[in-house]
Amino acid sequence: MYEKITETAQWIRSKMQGHPTTAIILGTGLGRLAEEIQVTTTIDYKEIPNFPVSTVEGHSGRMLFGTLGGQEILAMQGRFHYYEGYSMKEVTFPVRVMYELGIKTLFVSNAAGGMNPSFSIGDLMIITDHINLFPEHPLRGPNFPTGPRFPDMHETYDHELIQMADAIAQEKGIKVQHGVYVGTQGPTFETPAEYRMFRIIGGDAVGMSTVPEVIVAHHCGIRVFGISVITDLGVENKIVEVSHEEVQKAANAVQPLMADIMREMIHRN
């Protein structure tokens, strides 16, 4: 596994320009921020040795290098989901490669269903913490020397970055919520009883991604900032049918605001 990671990192290094220390992973319907990057190198996932290939609609599956907000950046447009059939090692492989490439700060975004009754569709939620409900742990197995066997998780989402996001949102007049992201395997959206349960256990939003990548990034000592776009509501009496297309549409509508915050954070970071 370690050889694969270094082999992939070496291959990417031979193609990329610059030395980015910031990376972003763009989730469902949220790939447009990548269009603002002044791109120097584009690599399709399918070209990258040892990389899994993204299969889901709305995930275009490319790695971009360039500048955003005046900073060098690595962007993943599209991610690998556990529900697609990848193992946790495959889902988190790109993050391990990022670490090898020298990434120090990771921005992640996703579409999520809101359980907090004060949330509305189209809200942005800064992730302050998560609950990992995936059936397999990404750090299961021999420990990688990037971090301890039993990693501390008390500040998985960097407080300084959260404060910076709040300050930027306030300056720009963008409303942001804070909350706990529940990571589930999918691919089903939740039943009303499941949304209720996730609310009871302390969740504000639920989605099918992010948590595995964040755990591995944290274990690698990478600072993490995460944002969810609330695309549907799992709130009692507000639950309606949800589809992938609606999730994409709702995410698409708010992505300029998310992009505003992230671009400025990257600029200031």
Ligand code: HPA
């Ligand atoms: N549940 C799980 N994943 C999601 C949802 C949801 O309601 N919305 C967007 N991704």
